[in-house]
Amino acid sequence: MAAARQGGAPAAEALSDASAPATAEADTSVTASADTSADTAGATRRVAQGAPVPPSPQPNADGTALTTTASGLIDTSNAFFTPMGNGRSCASCHAENSGWSVTPNRLQQRFAVSAGADPVFRPVDGANSPNAPVATLDQKRVAYSMLLTKGLIRVGQAMPANAEFSLVRTDDPYGYASAKELSLFRRPLPSTNLKFVSTLMWDARETRTVAAGTAGASCILNANPALCYATVDSGLLTQASDAVRGHAEAARELTAAEQRAIVNFEAGLVTAQSTSATAGSLTDAGATGGPAALSAQAFYFGINDLEAGDYRTRATFNRNAMSMFGAWRNLDAPPRPAPGQRPPAQPAQATAQNVARASIARGEQLFNNRPFTINRVAGFTDQLRVPNRVTCSSCHSAPNAGSHSTPLLVDIGVADARFRTPDMPLYTLRNNVTGETVDTTDPGLALQTGRWRDIGRMKVPTLRGLAARAPYFHNGSQGDLAGVVRFYDRRFQIGLTQQEVADLSAFLRAL
Numbered sequence: 001m002a003a004a005r006q007g008g009a010p011a012a013e014a015l016s017d018a019s020a021p022a023t024a025e026a027d028t029s030v031t032a033s034a035d036t037s038a039d040t041a042g043a044t045r046r047v048a049q050g051a052p053v054p055p056s057p058q059p060n061a062d063g064t065a066l067t068t069t070a071s072g073l074i075d076t077s078n079a080f081f082t083p084m085g086n087g088r089s090c091a092s093c094h095a096e097n098s099g100w101s102v103t104p105n106r107l108q109q110r111f112a113v114s115a116g117a118d119p120v121f122r123p124v125d126g127a128n129s130p131n132a133p134v135a136t137l138d139q140k141r142v143a144y145s146m147l148l149t150k151g152l153i154r155v156g157q158a159m160p161a162n163a164e165f166s167l168v169r170t171d172d173p174y175g176y177a178s179a180k181e182l183s184l185f186r187r188p189l190p191s192t193n194l195k196f197v198s199t200l201m202w203d204a205r206e207t208r209t210v211a212a213g214t215a216g217a218s219c220i221l222n223a224n225p226a227l228c229y230a231t232v233d234s235g236l237l238t239q240a241s242d243a244v245r246g247h248a249e250a251a252r253e254l255t256a257a258e259q260r261a262i263v264n265f266e267a268g269l270v271t272a273q274s275t276s277a278t279a280g281s282l283t284d285a286g287a288t289g290g291p292a293a294l295s296a297q298a299f300y301f302g303i304n305d306l307e308a309g310d311y312r313t314r315a316t317f318n319r320n321a322m323s324m325f326g327a328w329r330n331l332d333a334p335p336r337p338a339p340g341q342r343p344p345a346q347p348a349q350a351t352a353q354n355v356a357r358a359s360i361a362r363g364e365q366l367f368n369n370r371p372f373t374i375n376r377v378a379g380f381t382d383q384l385r386v387p388n389r390v391t392c393s394s395c396h397s398a399p400n401a402g403s404h405s406t407p408l409l410v411d412i413g414v415a416d417a418r419f420r421t422p423d424m425p426l427y428t429l430r431n432n433v434t435g436e437t438v439d440t441t442d443p444g445l446a447l448q449t450g451r452w453r454d455i456g457r458m459k460v461p462t463l464r465g466l467a468a469r470a471p472y473f474h475n476g477s478q479g480d481l482a483g484v485v486r487f488y489d490r491r492f493q494i495g496l497t498q499q500e501v502a503d504l505s506a507f508l509r510a511l
């Protein structure tokens with residue numbers, strides 16, 4: 001856990017790419033919206049706020065992503081799209097064309113089109129420091145650099161009272177962070193596929209524990225003492241209010257009806273990649289990618305749980321969590337001759353499309369079955385009663401969603417000092433009892449619980465609609481999905497071949 005991070009790990013490894021993001025996105029929607037005014041929803045959608053519209057395929061670097069809803073329409077009159085307080089709406093940071101998050105490319109376009117006036121660019125948490133000067137366009141470009149280059153929002157969190165550790169050093173390139181408010185630069189988690197979520201926010205701060213027996217509470221099986229959580233729905237209601245007061249600096253609370261409407265809206269969204277530039281339709285030839293199959297996918301608290309098995313069926317944990325592309329296996333292999341027939345002298349060449357499909361299918365198999373050993377992963381290796389020999393699906397275990405069906409927050413090392421890039425603040429925390437210190441760019445769960453052993457722990461995010469919302473990890477440190485795979489490969493010395501890296505990232509791009 002945190003203590004072990006002081007020594008041990010290979011130090012000089014540069015896993016994260018400092019110059020990260022700015023992936024090339026095939027972007028038509030934003031150019032088309034060039035004439036929209038300062039309306040934030042309008043800047044991210046081609047339609048005016050107010051009209052219910054059918055979702056349309058949204059282009060990204062790897063093909064298109066598609067959102068579905070129960071009604072078949074996206075109701076842009078919902079309060080989700082209503083500008084509040086400082087002019088922002090939820091859609092300012094959760095945009096359909098960006099996988100219901102934001103991407104640097106489209107933010108740069110919004111900046112250019114609005115000369116920095118789009119309401120996403122607000123000092124409170126859009127700027128690197130709320131005190132940064134933003135009078136001129138050049139000043140704005142500097143002040144909003146984290147948002148423009150990596151799509152990062154500044155989440156301000158105070159040191160908790162009675163923490164087991166103290167903040168002994170703050171190295172903030174923007175001269176703002178302090179124990180009163182640490183600046184944590186984080187990616188907006190997508191406001192879609194929420195039906196697969198057990199934990200809200202990177203650090204679970206909107207996921208409340210409640211007493212056993214509380215109505216609607218979900219409890220960890222066989223936990224002693226009891227460990228129960230309030231419903232995700234109740235967390236979403238509070239989250240919506242907090243977002244309006246915080247991000248949108250609204251002077252009033254949302255009404256209960258507005259809260260309810262927003263949560264009903266976002267909880268009804270289902271998003272997935274639907275076509276691939278190389279593999280074509282992700283629902284073709286027996287594959288079950290895309291949002292339609294995802295919206296029919298079962299999920300409940302404890303489904304396919306790693307530790308206790310499935311809470312409802314009592315089946316043991318099934319590491320084959322992803323099962324969409326099995327029909328595409330071996331599509332690139334030459335067809336086998338029928339029994340008694342001789343193989344042709346020249347086997348037929350697989351089409352480029354079938355080669356791409358077979359790669360996605362291999363990636364799915366690797367995700368489910370390629371074992372590797374994890375070490376010093378706080379929240380996992382020190383707490384779960386399971387072996388440290390894992391697959392990707394050990395943590396990303398919710399079937400065909402890739403989230404974790406019970407709150408699991410683990411430190412895979414993304415915020416470690418050794419991966420710090422100069423644009424990130426660095427915090428030195430000292431254990432009040434042992435005097436030991438840890439350098440981190442984001443203490444994660446520890447800022448909520450005050451516990452030393454929780455430093456760096458983040459929630460396991462859902463893995464659908466990924467291609468629409470680069471860059472990745474809470475701090476946007478990986479510009480593309482191959483970078484994510486290489487991060488795991490080096491962090492845990494998995495020993496993936498180049499082909500395996502290509503296959504795994506092809507699979508992630510097809511989610």
Ligand code: HEC
Pocket residue numbers: 080088089090091092093094120125153155186187188189190191194197199200201202203236239240241243244247248262266
């Ligand atoms: C200024 C940008 C911004 C605005 C505006 C904004 N959000 Fe967010 N949202 C974020 C960020 C950043 C996170 C992740 C923060 C964290 O985990 O610390 C997030 C997280 C979330 C999550 C958590 C998803 C998950 O998987 O845990 C939900 C749900 C959400 N936002 C909904 C909303 C709603 C609803 C509104 C409008 C009332 C809204 N957001 C407005 C930036 C924004």
Ligand code: HEC
Pocket residue numbers: 367374377380390391392393394395396409410411412414415458459460461462463466471472473474475481484485488504508
């Ligand atoms: C020990 C648990 C664990 C294992 C094993 C694991 N992950 Fe993760 N994964 C996480 C956590 C936690 C995060 C968020 C980390 C952060 O941002 O700080 C994450 C983030 C990701 C993301 C980025 C998602 C986003 O929205 O930015 C991808 C992609 C991903 N993992 C893929 C994989 C793949 C592929 C494997 C197997 C090679 C794997 N994971 C194995 C826990 C795990």
